[in-house]
Amino acid sequence: MRTSQFLLATQKETPxxxxxxxxxxxxxxxxxxxxxxxIYTWLPMGLRVLKKVETVVREEMNRIGASExxxxxxxxxxLWTESGRWDQYGPDMLRINDRHKREFCFGPTHEEVIxxxxxxxxxxYKQLPLSFFQIQMKxxxxxxxxxxxxxxxxxxxxxxxxxxxxxxxxxxTYQTMYExxxxxxxxxxLNFRAVLADTGSIGGNFSHEFQVLANSGEDLLAFSDSSxxxxxxxxxxxxPPAASATKSNEPIKTVNTENHYTVEQVCQFxxxxxxxxxxxxxxxxxxxxxxxxxxxxxHELNEIKAAxxxxxxxxxQFVKDEAIQSQVGCKxxxxxxxxxxxxxxxxxxxxxxxxxxxxxxxxxKHCLHVDWSRDVGEIxxxxxxxxxPGDASPDGKxxxxxARGIEVGHIFQLGDKYSKAMNANxxxxxxxxxxxxxxxxxxxxxxxxxxxIEQNHDxxxxxWPEPLAPFQIALIPVNLHKSDRLKKMxxxxxxxxxxxxxxxxYDDRQERxxxxxxxxxxxxxxxxxVLGDKGLDANFIEYKARNSNETKELPLDNYLTELKNFVxxx
RNA sequence: CGGGGUGUAGCUCAGCCUGGUAGAGCACUGCGUUCGGGACGCAGGGGUCGUAGGUUCAAUUCCUGUCACCCCGACCA
Numbered sequence: 001m002r003t004s005q006f007l008l009a010t011q012k013e014t015p016x017x018x019x020x021x022x023x024x025x026x027x028x029x030x031x032x033x034x035x036x037x038x039i040y041t042w043l044p045m046g047l048r049v050l051k052k053v054e055t056v057v058r059e060e061m062n063r064i065g066a067s068e069x070x071x072x073x074x075x076x077x078x079l080w081t082e083s084g085r086w087d088q089y090g091p092d093m094l095r096i097n098d099r100h101k102r103e104f105c106f107g108p109t110h111e112e113v114i115x116x117x118x119x120x121x122x123x124x125y126k127q128l129p130l131s132f133f134q135i136q137m138k139x140x141x142x143x144x145x146x147x148x149x150x151x152x153x154x155x156x157x158x159x160x161x162x163x164x165x166x167x168x169x170x171x172x173t174y175q176t177m178y179e180x181x182x183x184x185x186x187x188x189x190l191n192f193r194a195v196l197a198d199t200g201s202i203g204g205n206f207s208h209e210f211q212v213l214a215n216s217g218e219d220l221l222a223f224s225d226s227s228x229x230x231x232x233x234x235x236x237x238x239x240p241p242a243a244s245a246t247k248s249n250e251p252i253k254t255v256n257t258e259n260h261y262t263v264e265q266v267c268q269f270x271x272x273x274x275x276x277x278x279x280x281x282x283x284x285x286x287x288x289x290x291x292x293x294x295x296x297x298x299h300e301l302n303e304i305k306a307a308x309x310x311x312x313x314x315x316x317q318f319v320k321d322e323a324i325q326s327q328v329g330c331k332x333x334x335x336x337x338x339x340x341x342x343x344x345x346x347x348x349x350x351x352x353x354x355x356x357x358x359x360x361x362x363x364x365k366h367c368l369h370v371d372w373s374r375d376v377g378e379i380x381x382x383x384x385x386x387x388x389p390g391d392a393s394p395d396g397k398x399x400x401x402x403a404r405g406i407e408v409g410h411i412f413q414l415g416d417k418y419s420k421a422m423n424a425n426x427x428x429x430x431x432x433x434x435x436x437x438x439x440x441x442x443x444x445x446x447x448x449x450x451x452x453i454e455q456n457h458d459x460x461x462x463x464w465p466e467p468l469a470p471f472q473i474a475l476i477p478v479n480l481h482k483s484d485r486l487k488k489m490x491x492x493x494x495x496x497x498x499x500x501x502x503x504x505x506y507d508d509r510q511e512r513x514x515x516x517x518x519x520x521x522x523x524x525x526x527x528x529x530v531l532g533d534k535g536l537d538a539n540f541i542e543y544k545a546r547n548s549n550e551t552k553e554l555p556l557d558n559y560l561t562e563l564k565n566f567v568x569x570x
Numbered sequence: 571c572g573g574g575g576u577g578u579a580g581c582u583c584a585g586c587c588u589g590g591u592a593g594a595g596c597a598c599u600g601c602g603u604u605c606g607g608g609a610c611g612c613a614g615g616g617g618u619c620g621u622a623g624g625u626u627c628a629a630u631u632c633c634u635g636u637c638a639c640c641c642c643g644a645c646c647a
Contacts, residue, residue: 011580011581011582011596011597012581012582012596012597012608013581013582013595013596013597014581014582015581015582016576016581016582016583016640017576017639017640017641019640019641034639036638036639037638037639037640143571143644144641144642146640146641261646261647262645262646262647263645263646263647266647279645279646279647280647281645281646281647282647300645301645303645318645318646318647321646321647324647330647331646331647332646332647333646333647334647335647336647359647476606478605478606479605479606482605511605511608512604512605512606512607512608512609513605513606513607514605514606514607514608514609515607515608515609516606516607516608517606517607517608518607518608519608521607522608530606532606534606542606
C-alpha cells in the first residue's frame with residue numbers, strides 16, 4: 001500500500017475524551033473514529049489490525065474442526081421467550097420493533113439462534129459432537145461504555161458453540177477449546193492468563209476466562225503465589241477460617257451509637273476494629289421477601305456468590321431503605337442478626353468470630369459482646385465475601401495475590417440449559433430423544449486490539465506484535481521528490497517486497513523525513529526500511545525494528561535475503 | 571439510575587463573569603526557503619458558537635428547557 005492511496009488519519013494531539021493509552025493511540029493513529037457513545041467506525045488502519053486478529057482466531061477454530069457460519073444480528077423475541085431470557089436479560093439487550101410492531105433484539109449473543117439451528121438440523125447422536133463458530137458484530141447496551149473499543153456497545157466477537165450427546169464429550173471439546181484459546185492468545189503475542197470464572201447471565205456450570213494482564217484492566221484476578229491457581233476475584237472462594245468461634249464471656253450490652261451508621265463511623269465511635277463488627281445487609285430473597293446477610297465489618301459482600309445462594313434472589317437486589325424501616329423498625333445502619341425475624345445467612349469468616357459488635361435493630365443502638373450460639377442461635381453459614389490479597393488460596397497452596405486483567409475470552413460448559421428449554425434433542429443409541437449438551441466459547445476480537453496496545457506501546461506510539469501489525473514493513477524514502485534515481489529505486493524495492501509476499505506501507509508522501517519517521521513509530525509498524533541518496537551512493541538500505549534502537553545497513557543488491565533474517569513472510 | 575463536568579473551525583482550547591454576531595496553536599490550500607526525527611516565512615480557505623425558546627435595540631456571552639458527550643459512583647447496614 002502506498003500512503004498516497006491510503007487514509008493515514010494520524011494526529012499529533014490526543015482527543016480530550018480518551019482516558020487510557022490504547023484509546024488515545026487508536027484515535028491518534030486513525031484506527032477508529034467515534035460515531036456515538038460506544039459505537040465506532042473501524043478506519044482502514046484499524047480494520048487491518050482487526051482482520052489480523054480475526055485471521056488468527058479463524059485459523060485456530062478451523063484447525064480444531066469448528067465450522068464457520070453467520071447468524072443474523074437481528075433476532076426475534078420468540079426465541080428468547082422460549083429460553084426464558086427475554087425477561088431475564090435486562091436493559092443490556094437492545095430491543096427493537098419492526099413495522100408490524102413485532103419485537104426483535106439486536107443480538108447480544110447467539111445461544112438461542114444456534115440452538116434453534118441445532119434442533120432443526122441435527123437429528124442423530126451419530127452427527128455429534130459438532131462445533132460452530134461465527135465472527136460477527138454484537139450489540140450490548142452497556143451502562144457505561146468507556147475506553148474506546150475496550151468497552152463499546154457494538155463490538156466484534158467470535159462466538160463458538162458445541163453440541164454433544166454426553167458430558168464426557170462436552171468436557172473434551174471444552175478442553176480442546178481451552179487449548180485453542182491458549183494457542184490464539186500466544187500467537188497474538190499477548191501476556192495472558194486463563195482464570196476460573198463465574199458463568200454470569202450466559203448460564204451453565206463451568207467456565208474459564210482468558211485475561212490479558214494490564215493495569216488498566218477492569219477485572220480483578222486472584223492468583224496463588226505458589227501454585228497455578230488463578231480465578232476472577234468474583235469467583236474465588238474464601239476458605240473457612242482455621243479457628244472456629246469461641247464463646248463470649250461477657251453479657252450482651254446495648255449501647256447508644258447515635259448518628260453513627262457506617263462501619264467506619266461505628267468502629268471509630270466505639271474504638272473497635274472492623275474485624276470485630278458484624279454488618280447485616282438486607283437483600284431480596286428468592287422465596288421470602290427479604291434475606292439477611294451477615295459479614296465481618298472489614299469484608300465486602302461478593303454479590304455474585306450471594307446471588308447464587310438458593311435463598312437469595314438472582315440477580316442480587318438490595319432492599320430499599322423504606323422497606324427496611326417498616327420491616328425492622330430502624331434505618332439500615334442499625335440492623336443486626338439478633339432476633340431478626342428474617343432468614344439469615346452468615347459468611348464463614350463472620351461466623352468464626354465471637355464477642356462482636358452489631359446493630360441492635362433499634363434506631364441509633366448497637367450491641368456489644370454478642371455471641372452467635374448464645375444470642376442468635378443456629379445459623380446458616382455460606383461463603384459470601386470477596387477474597388482479599390493474603391487470603392489462603394482455595395486450592396490449599398499458598399496465598400492469593402491480585403492483578404488486573406482485560407477479559408478477552410470466555411469459555412463455558414452450558415450443559416442442557418438451552419437445549420432443554422428449547423427442545424433441542426437428538427436420538428441416542430437406543431433411539432430415545434435426549435437433549436444435547438452444549439458449550440459456548442467467546443473471544444472479543446475488537447477488544448483484543450485495544451488490549452494488545454495496552455501491553456505493547458512506548459512514548460512514540462504503538463509497538464505492534466508482528467501478527468497484529470497493520471503493515472509488516474514500512475518503506476521510507478528520504479526526500480523522495482528531490483531525486484529521480486531514489487524514486488526509481490524505491491519503486492523497484494516496493495514491487496520486490498510485495499512480490500516476496502510482504503505487507504508493505506510505502507510512504508510516498510512529500511513530507512520531511514521527521515514527519516514520516518514519527519508517523520511510522522506512532523503506527524507501530526514492526527519493520528522499517530529507510531533509503532536516501534546517501535544509501536544509494538554507498539549501496540545500502542537501512543533496516544530498523546520498531547522495538548529496537550539499533551539500525552542495520554543491508555547491501556542494496558542483496559537486501560531481500562538479509563531481510564529474511566528479521567522478517568517472516570506471512 | 572445518582573452525582574459532577576463539557577459542548578465555540580477537522581483536533582486541542584481561549585473568549586462568556588462585565589451582551590455590541592468570533593480568536594490562537596495544530597491540521598488544510600498556494601508560493602518561496604528548508605530537508606535523516608513532527609521546519610520557517612508570506613498569502614489563503616474553513617465556524618447559523620450543540621439545539622429550541624425567552625430577556626434585550628442587540629445574545630457565543632444572561633435565563634429556561636432539551637439533546638449529546640465525558641468522568642465518578644451505584645457497598646449502605
